[in-house]
Amino acid sequence: MWQFDPRRHARSLYWRGWGVTQIAEEFALHGVVNDKGGPIPRATIEAWKQRDRWDDAPSIRKIEDSLEIRLMTLIAKEKKTPGDLVEMDALSRQIESLARVRRYDAPGGHAGDLNEKVNNRNAGPRKKPKKNHFTADQAAELKRIFLDGLYDYQHRWWQAKDQRTRMILKSRQIGATYYFAFEALIDAIETGRNQIFLSASKAQAHQFRSYIVAFGKLVGVALTGDPMLITSDLRPPEEAAAELIFLGTNSKTAQSYHGNFYFDEFFWVHGFEVLNKVASGMATHKKWRKTYFSTPSSVAHQAYPYWTGERKNRRRKKADQLKIDVSHAALKLGLLCDDRTWRHIVTIRDAEEGGCDLFDIEELQDEYAPDEFANLFLCEFVDDSLSAFKFNDMIACGCDSLVEWTDFNIEALRPYGMRSVWAGYDPQESEDGDNAALVIAAPPLVEGGPFRILERHQLRGLDFEEQAEFIKRVLSRYNCTYLGIDAQGVGAGVYQLLAKPGAIPGCSVVKIEYSLDVKAQMIMKAQNVVRRGRIAFDAGMLDIVSAFVSIKKTLTTSGRNITFKAGRGGNDGHADLAWATMHILMNEPLDGKEKPKGTMEIL
Incomplete structure (x- = not known):
């Protein structure tokens, strides 16, 4: 167990942007004391700062400090999840890499400090390891790590792994993609069966691949390739390698593959009937x-x-229809139903009962409206009959951006080059209120063309200055020519900071002040854009769909007018990603035919 050192902790906080006064207040709040048991005053922290020359430390030292603090935190955890082990491995490698850089920069440093192969290039011949190959020991160790880190509900999935068909309804963020990536890798190593990962988009399918690559590193195997070919000592060498195939739902060649398949977020893909025929094939x-x-x-x-x-009951006589109970009570422990499908429901409360301690459920209930919480975490379906935007219309706008958008690369320094983008921002109602949302979109390249959502971000718990700084930092990678901001409440401060000349070079920052008429115009414009298929986003952006569908038509408090609202824990008007997107769409006239104006102000 690592020992807490106030001096080192103060330095770490300072390097992360805290002021000396803030650090002293933080120590006082949490009862941090010196060696004599007394409080640590601001003057002491200031003396540490001057004596140890915190401001003069090189950037690499600050990075090392953050990595070390995080690694020690994980080491101190009594029960480590598989995710913790993956992160610890990655952090250790990062620290090792930075240590090499420091040796190289020091007097007498040489290329061998950066690359050990340089030191060994004249050594005797070495047997080259097999690519994507697991020894029996590596396979056994990987399986041990996997099984030791499972929660109870994941153990149920493992016990049901040989069922012909499994259908699982689950809460958000309980480790399903992580689990099934691991399960598939173990199966490929042990049986040689192909594993096919089908997701709404290629980018979403690659999440499986990222996990699998990290799993291989746990036992020293560097996995490469797409498709990825896996061999092991557990199978005869003459057998063909197992293929791991990662597909988006628009793949034209999906029907040519065969193997075990994992259909991720199947309730969120467009055209499920057709896709399921291909997947079943x-x-x-x-x-x-x-x-x-x-x-x-x-x-x-x-x-x-x-x-x-x-x-399955549609073509059966009433007397012959299968009786399938899909209630939570029936499926909480998993059940093989009469249609030979094994079904399981795992809510966030089930996950907590099963040992998953990653959530603060009370905080989530405060953050989300009751119906939204029920959908995202309690496995309840949404009835969109009263929604301003229909679910099926929204998912039809999803696309495979990694394949279709050849002019956009999110990992590039300038993801969209110097082409113009527009942005919309929906701020928090208060400094401790709902989420804020920033959406960046490529406007239509031709008249009547689609808006493409390139990035979206949600923020919480930031004051107006921090929100403004975040927006500037994200938009610095783009040529943003328009930014629409809801300038009420906290948004007024964000708007004032960003509207200053030069705050966002070349950008027209537009103030939007909501009223019944403005909100109705925004909804009307967005409905038109959605119905005409003029908005596109990666099909993996499920939160965009949820945000729009959560907006419902309702009466004002007086009962005399119609307005649009979406519930939030405590007040009205959640769906921040949807409102931020509509701030972008309203920069184009309602008919979408006139040339967009460079500036506008709605009061």
């Missing part, structure tokens, strides 16, 4: 396994009748 042979898992979406989704069993 990939697992026609009885040796293959089919796994569907997702958070719930709308009762209008094409996959809903598959979940309830209605799809």
Whole structure:
């Protein structure tokens, strides 16, 4: 167990941007004392700062400090999750890499400090390790790490892994993608079966690949390739390698593959009926396994009748219909139903009961409206009949951005080059209120063309200055020519800071002040854009869909006028990503035909 050192902790906080006074107040708040048991005054911290020359430390030392603090925190945890082990491995490698850089920069440093192969290049011949290959010991160790880190509900998935068809309804962020990536890798190593990962977009499918690459590193195997070919000592060398294939739902070649398949977030893909025929075709042979898992979406989704069993009962006589109970009470522990599909429901409360301690459920209930919390975390489907935007219309706007948007690269220094982008910002109602949202979109390249959502961000707990700084930092990578901001409440301060000349070079920062008429115009414009298919976003951006569908038509308090609202814990008007997007869309005239104006102000 590492020992807490106030001096080192103060330095770490200072390097992360805290002021000396803030550090002293933080220490006082948490009862941090000196060696004699007394409080640590501001003067002492200031003396540490001057004596140890914190301001003169090189950037690499500050980075090392952050990595070391995080690594020690993870080491101190009594029960480590598989995710903790993956992160510890990554942090250790980062620290090792930085240590090499420091040796290289020091007097007498040489290329061998950066690359050990330089020191060994004249050594005797070495046997080259097999690519993507696991020894028996590595396979056993990987499986041990996997099984030791499972929560109870994940153990149920493991026990049901040989079911022909599994269909799992789950809470958000309980480690399903992580688990099934690991399960698939273990199966590929042990059986040699192909593993196919089907997601709404290629970018979303690559989340499986990222996890699998990290798992390989846990036992010293560097996994490469897409598709990824896996071999092991557990199978005869003459057997073909197992293929791990990562597909978006628009893949034209999906039907040519065969293997176990994992259909991620299947309740959120467009055209599920067609896609499921292709997916089922990939697992026609009885040796293959089919796994569907997702958070719930709308009762209008094409996959809903598959979940309830209605799809199989449609052509059966009433007396012959299968009786399938999809209630939480029936499926909490997992159940093989009469249609030979193993179903399981895992809410956030089930996950907590199963040992998952990653959530503060009370805080989440405060952050989300009751219906939103029920959908995202309690596995309840949404009825979008009263929504201003229909679920199926929204998911039809999803695309595979990694494949289709060849002019955009999120990892580049300038993701969209010097082309113009527009941005919309919906601030927090108060400094401790709801989420804030920033959306960046590429405006239509031709008249009547689509808006493409390139990035979206949600913020919470920041004051107006911190929000403004975040926006400037994100937009510095783009040529942003328009930014629409809701300038009420905290937003007024954000607007004033960003509207200053030069705050965002070349950008027209527009003040938007909500009223019933303005809100109605925004909704009307957005509905038109959605119905005409003039908005596009990566199909993995499920939060965009949820935000729009959560907006409902309702009466004002007086009962005399119609307005649009979305519930939030405590007050009205959540769906921040949707409102931020509409701030962008309103920069184009309602008909979408006139040339967009460079500036506008709605009061």
